[in-house]
Amino acid sequence: MTAMAGDASREKKSAPAGGADVTFTFPASGPEEETVRRALLQAVDHLLARQHAEGWWKGVFRTDVSYDAHDLFLRHSLGVLDERVAQASGRWIRSQQSADGSWPLAFDGPGHLGTTVQAYVALRLAGDSPDAEHMLRCAAWVREQGGVEASQLTARVWLAMFGWWSRDRLPMVPAGIIALPGWAPLNIYAFSAVMLVALVALGIINEHRPVRPPPFGIDELLAVSDASVRAPTSAPAGGREGALRRLNAVAHAWHRRVPRPVRKAAANACARRLVEHQEADGSWGACTPMTTWVILALHLHGYSPEHPVLKAGWKYPEECAAWPEEDVRALQTVHSPVWDTCLSITALLDAGLAADHPAVVKAADWLLTRPTDRPGDRAVRRPGLAPGGCSFQFHNQNHPDNDDTCEAVLALRRVVHPERTRVDDAVDRAVRWCLGMQSGNGGWAAFDADNTSALPGRLPFFGFGEFCAEPPTADVTAHAVEMLSACGTERHAATRRAVRRLLDRQEADGAWYGRWGVNHLYGTGCVVPALVAAGVPHDHTAVRRAVAWLTSVQNGDGGWGEDWQAYVAPAHRGRGPSTPSQTAWALLALLAAGERESAAVRSGVHWPADRQTDRGTWWEPQFTGTLVPGAVAAHYGYYGHLFPLMALGRYVQRTGHGSDAASGPAPT
Template identity: 40%
Template sequence: MTPSADHAGSALLIADTLDHTIDQAASALRRAQRPDGHWVFELEADATIPAEYILLRHYLGEPDDLVLEARIGRYLRRIRSAEHAGWGLFHGGGFDVSATVKAYFALKMIGDDPQAPHMARARAAILAAGGAEAVNVFTRIQLALFGGPWSGVPTMPPELILLPRRFPIHLSKMSYWARTVVVPLLVLGALRPVARNPRGVRVDELFTGRPAPLASRSADVSWMWGAGFGALDRLLKAADGWWPGRTRRRAIDACVAWVTERLNGEDGLGAIYPAMANSVMMFDALGYAPDHPARAVARRSVERLLVHRDETDETYCQPCVSPVWDTALAAHAMMEAGDEASADAGLAWLAPRQVLDVAGDWAEERPGVRPGGWAFQYANDHYPDLDDTAVVVMAMDRARGRTGAAHEEAIARGTEWTVGLQSKDGGWGAFDADNDHGYLNNLPFADHGALLDPPTADVTARCVSMLVQLGETDSARMTAALTWLERNQEADGSWFGRWGVNYVYGTWSVLCALNAAGIGGEHPMMARAADWLEAIQNADGGWGEDCDSYDLARTGHTPAASTASQTAWALLGLMAAGRVRSPAVGRGIAWLQARQEPDGLWGQEMYTGGGFPRVFYLRYHGYPKYFPLWALARYRNLMRGNGERVVWGM
């Protein structure tokens, strides 16, 4: 059903099909809820993580598991691009030499014939792109561990961990994900172990013999900092082997102690695959036996990331899991749809996962702040994040009328922690305050351009939404936050979205926050953003945006086929801007209704989650399940004037 140009909203609203669409989606989401009340959906990245998993097994010389390898091989071959013969960083993405080298290596490792057509074409594409010399830092390290050259790997001595905090290059100045990935790599880089590799597989055929410089993907790069850090790398390489033995031993011991303190049980170091795998290889390189408690639990943590798809006889490895994020967002969608019981079960599951006793790495910058946040994963006590915390607190606040005082303390502690981690410029980053030392992205080791965790529009908007929903409107910190958002609006009226793709995500987030703060749709900041959303709507009525919109040139929104999650974000943003009756909203609602699948939900192969812009993207399998329901239910509630279920914080 398509609304007319003047959007006779009432006709669409009272139609039985809208209620039916919402009921079907809510029922399907309810069926996906786990018995203990939480939701968790697959979190899929690109070929690199399952390829690295294969290489990890062979690095360790683990017993063959031919069935598992065959399943992962089928997955890797299926996601290969038919257009450029290699692997990209997201569905439909262009050729990426690093992802292709890892996928090629993994497939060769499990027995694919290098002369097979898919391997030959991938190899030709790699060589045309500069060969294995042209890959990024982390791929260079993988190759070096299998006998490749260390000369192309930037030097990061383990003594880095011994430096005082005031030193310009210090772990505390890096993001949480960088710290957890880098510390075990400091040990591996010092010891330079060689993989067991029982099958003796190498990829020498991918090397051209021509060195290639590392290409940074950061907007912070300057020739002066780059030249300085390049000179430092050359100096460190020249000094290699001359470090005092006692100091080296002390540095390695400090790295091991740092990792061991943060092992996080079977949820793993940092609860992210690269850090978890690196910790296993570090323990192995140091001679820890497979049954050593630290090494064993680190190894088990990796296995928990595997996803087995019986319907396709495939297996892949997730980069991490997202139960807290999925549960909090699904709870919001269910409350919007009127299913308070399912939402309350999710909140009951979330409550005991609040981190109340661990002062994580964030405390180095904010030592006087009490813990009180939520992490993204099942457990990651050293690294709760502001985004999850704000979304959980808002959901608990929405349920206050039913749950009474059950979540009062949780809300108070979550708010206290969030307020305590506001950065000096008024914004919020995801995991740390004032993690904005841009010069560090000039380190040769930081070619991915994501060494830092500075404030972003999406996270700042979520924190603003939370504070306003809790009653804070006129305060110095609120003024600073709103000023930050206004200062960071793009010239076309949109906002950059760090953790979701991209300008649609950022703009939705900020519009909801501004509406919550009492800034009306007629305000220039709101009107420009809403106009922008309407202007980029696809002809079919939906919205889409490609991951290439993260291009360093900041060229803005990159048009793409409509997706369920991005359409939902755009609709929620426009409704927050007061345009519920606009033709654009009517067309978007109709797009979602027309594309609901028989199971009551929506499909989506496109990647709409951000890991590291320009480097690593995520396909949240939950996004097309709860966001469309949320948008449709909010539309119905607004049109019917059901104020009880309409909360503008999100």
């Protein structure tokens, strides 16, 4: 399995000699700290050289190869799969195969059956022979795991569209769900923002029940007879799985009895909603997987390829296609410019770059154009809340999120901008928006407020369990607390409620769970700086327990790492090969806790300082980001650079957290 060439490369090249605009507040304590400072200056130069002319930064964001496969599946289903895209995508998918024949969710992880089945079919579409050595290894691995019969739901949805799986054995997502009112237990807004888009699209797809068989079969992936796979099976006599199967059988039978005009009206309503929620870049949710489902749904519903909606929609996956080599095509799941730019500003200022440096002022100017100006889907639960939040991507007016908004405020407040009033107005709007998005339990989720129903996760619509809804999480709540504290509102009732929730959510070993990063190292790295910024003292029991846990899981080489499997296997908590980003998260927590002079921090800061490439960055092929815990891992191209730069900066500048250096007045 290989990493994308556009990631932080191991290639050794000379970094520019610069860093003249970085100021160190204190003299170096000795030769060891001088080494850390040299690494920091190289990292600053590396990052400054990669700023876009418009002011933003953006790393390559990718997940496993299943979404590359979906892109080929869509093109086949619509009859537009051309040889160049198929061959180039096939080369990328093939390059990510593990030695045992499978494909993992994360770099060097164990094989994942659903991803492997989809990768295999995609390679068949790309022209690979089932008799090729890599395909034989894959087929044997799939059969050993139970065959397509045992694969995850998403794989089976596509297999049904190719005529290889009975639709009666798939969950029924009726288009009529769109008509359920907001107070109904199972309405579309009971699902998370990302799942909602797919839910509406699947309502249309299930109405049309498309089948477009490829010119080959997949008998070699079957652990049971082909007839058994195609035919519905009876539900088990008891248990939750049996109850769900019986409920699904009832839903299928009911759906067939609904008058066709009623079903058509529901599908029309789904299509209208999708069209109304298309973003300026042509996408849905600024996300390639969701856009794939919607393009398929609207095509099935009668939209021609020349319709402006579909023509715009097709542009988005093309814009998300990275070509690490001339004949290799890898699909990025999303673009991450807002997130990467916020973190870049913070990292540069942590390092000691002047707060009025042209690079950070230009980045701030770009960020000031990012706040959303429409209510978006969250208006269902917060109808009176004025817009003001930021989203993750270039264009995503429908789904601003608390995480990006908080990081934008933390970054903007520290920039010495010539138009201070403009910055303060944006910060005020963002803070008010975030305060309005606090859930009743005191926490914050990424995209929604009070979206805590357990019902969506109990139904087999997506196979993502509890993550079909969006309850508050410790990491997002921590960023909100840190932001509010930086704004001088650490005594605000909302902040105190959030602090209490964070303290209550600490786990028995002293760590916090990380929803959007892997995993307890991320959660703990987010929470400890936030608590200290909010006034929790270094000697507080929660802080001491966190320090003890971080120290206990430090690797012998001085770094920290946590395997993606920590989401499903407790033995992996805080355990794994050291990585740049995860080492930095641990250091950020320890520095905030007042542990700068500890042995753990001294050895920890030298882990990245000693492993920096001559280009001034770090090599991190591991997936340390998360979209769906245990199901969809993410690789942020800049994580392996930005977080080490933050940690080294706070170490040499003697700051515990970014809020120490916040500037500007508190919001009104």
